[in-house]
Amino acid sequence: MPAATRIDDELAAFLQGAVSIIAATRNAEHRPALVRAQGCRVDPGGGRLAVLVAAGQAAELIGDIRDNRRVAVVFTRPSTHRSVQIKGEDAQIAAIGDDDLALAAAYRDAMVAELALIGVPEARVRALLAAVGELVAIAFSPSSAFVQTPGPDAGRALEMPP
Template identity: 85%
Template sequence: MPADARIDDETAGFIQGAVSIIAATRNAEHRPALVRAQGCRVDPGGAGLTVLVVADQATELLDDIRDNRRVAVVFTRPSTHRSVQVKGEDARIVAASAQDLALAAGYRDAMVAELALIGVPEARVRALLAGVGELVAIAFSPTSAFVQTPGPDAGRVLEMPR
């Protein structure tokens, strides 16, 4: 994906919706670190993404981002298994805003509704997403994106508009 690539409107709608979000990176020895995120926002025009994580749950991931600035984030809708992966090479950690805190609360409510479609009780979802501690934001520009939905299309590069 070229440096001026953008997330298209359809993909932006998907990744900002009721999707499971896992952010991952690796250290200098290529050992992975990952954490469940608490929401995503796409900048107007699709040139940047921000995912929210609980700092205490993401210590290793945040250290790796400070070290190498690489991140991969997978977004999966549980009721359909549709999955998209977005990667970036300029990730940075920024303070979560009041808007981000509201986004995380709305995200948790949306996931309650989404997981109810497949029979997961609300209390279990709220426990899974109970982010106790400070939320921080990981902001990055997309450098590549892929279909990760299981099946014959898995791994296909998503073409991004300029």
């Protein structure tokens, strides 16, 4: 397994901002599963992060994580298309607390404002981000990160401090 890396303050601010978040896994047969997340938190020091997902919408993804602990998460700011992919190989499913519920609510509000910049109505955003059922956290250490912004740098590994 690659050595864990650290998320710097600039990247942490991006990941925790008004970005579309898609978490993905694969099973033993390499069949993918993905789900839209409801926010991200980066631990102080940047050594670990968690994305919040609705357990009822993410059953297959959660099963994959329990089987192989691997996850890839793509973060995209809709108004600029800046995109970053963070991968982890030690993912775990964890319960959330009241702070995470507040984070998810603030995330939805931030996405309403972000998507308004490109003309998406608030009702559509709220419907898109409606979490059905209990939220859980997918927590992991970043093992690698890549630029995914469309253009000549797409796919380039991000330099991240150890």
